Amino acid sequence: MNARLVRAAVAAVLAASLLTACSGDADNNAVPREWIRKTYTETGAGWLDPDSTPSGVAQAIRTERTELDRSSGGGMEFLRYGDDMITVSPYRSGSLIEIEDYRNGYHRHQRHLTYWPAPDSTSFRGGGPGEGK
Incomplete structure (x- = not known):
């Protein structure tokens, strides 16, 4: 029972860290x-x-x-x-x-904007959530 509780706690901490990291990217690019x-x-x-x-x-x-x-x-x-x-x-x-x-x-x-990527090209990567992931 103790090991199961530890695994659940670790999984919850990892999930919270991942969600925080992903949501932070969108705000930093806004x-x-x-x-x-x-x-x-x-x-x-x-x-x-x-x-x-x-x-x-x-x-x-x-x-x-x-x-x-x-x-x-x-x-x-x-x-x-x-x-x-x-x-x-x-x-x-x-x-x-x-x-x-x-x-x-x-x-x-x-x-x-000669060196910025054209938004219609495949080299353009927008900045929304999930960028570069």
Whole structure:
């Protein structure tokens, strides 16, 4: 009876560890949406930082949550988080922050994302649960 109880306890601990590890991956690859909502002013097109440059805003976002990849071009900064991406563009005296699906963002800005994987190719691996498993 004692051995059976020990095996059940070990199995429960292993299952809990596995579930925690799998769920943590999804959160680590996610855009920090809630932080962006709290930090920046919402507009109809995204969020606005009236004072900072795109590179400054991108750095602040990546300090909150590190991206999978980063690129820049045309005065804009691009941060990739799994199946989503953030575009930070110059806007008047500050920056406009947009969050969009990776596929849409890639097609919209692909001339600046030359080394990122095309979302329609077999080399693209999104960032949802189970990525790389």
